[in-house]
Amino acid sequence: MGISVETVKTDAFSMDYVRFGSGKRTFVILPGLSVQSVMGARGAVAQAYDALTREFTVYLFDRRKELPAAYTVADMADDTAAAMRALGLKDVSLFGASQGGMIAQYIAIAHPDLIETLILGSTTARLDASQFGIFDRWIDLAKRGDAEGLYLAFGEAVYPKAFFEKNRNAFAALAKGVTGGELSRFTLLAESMRGFDVRDRLKEIACPVLVLGAKDDAVLAPDAAQMYADAFGGREDCTIYEYDGYGHAAFDMAPDYRERMLRFLTRPLALRAHHGMCMRFFEGRGYSEAFTDRMRTVIATLSERPQTPVRLTASTDAICLRCPNNAGGTCTSSEKVRRYDEAVLSLCDLKAGDELPYAAFAERVKARILDQGLRETVCGDCEWDGVCTLAPHNP
């Protein structure tokens, strides 16, 4: 496949990336730590992610070219976010595998305006000293210039035993082309993870999250799934799934990995029931610029494709994503807005979890609430009530 490597430049650095697919939505892959740049494997990556390319334009990012002497996962996240901004990407569905997942978590925390959905593959929210031993061994091999030893140790830890044994010679062969510069770069990138810990900040992640772990992951924290369950458990928009039998490289090995991602990414749009009314009266004002932007995007999408399936909810939704009142997936006015949701659901004879085309939901809101003059009984105490006494602006 003729995919060429492109380079994005910012004031501070340049970063290679490849782009493939032609979908309207944006999917970004942040790969894990590797001995050589993933750009060399771009054809294989494009093939692996082919199922996503109708719905998404896919970007695969490398790390920045010129690495500072001391570099952290947080720095990598800031640089990758800067690269995404330089390319004009927004509403990104972000997938990070292994070290890429660590970077992805930081991006979702520090640059939430860029991210629409987060997928974490075989990663962790913390690497303590006892878990860093495997990286210390890799770093030692790299520093000693033992590329073959590094490739073999890496392959053995990352892939299932049978796969590694079958491909042992291929791993050794890969080492032949490794340069001293690549080994130094590997050392810096591996060192960047020392002390990584975002457990206390996971609750700041407000976007939907899919966590794909591996029960027999020999590289990262064995309690990673529990960390994510503690942070995201109970959230309707978050799913945690653990593979069995594929090791750390489940993202390369599990045959249904991309399908599972695609199902999550294309699931019905979560919509708070009362937002079925807010969208009708929206005239461009809201809680913040990011919020109004998001509201415009959702309204435009649903106007353009009114048959889009929506899943009704009384929790945070696709519109709440950019709201300053959304505290890690919970609305700070939850009592009031839940009351509105429940009233809308009841008047429309629907319930949370129901899935239907947006047009059908919008028609019920119109016929059973607005046309009956019942809007005020639902949300008359809302701070935006004055806006909604005028005629609806949107279909």
Ligand code: SF4
């Ligand atoms: S105020 Fe609450 S319900 Fe309304 S958009 Fe913000 S987070 Fe969502």
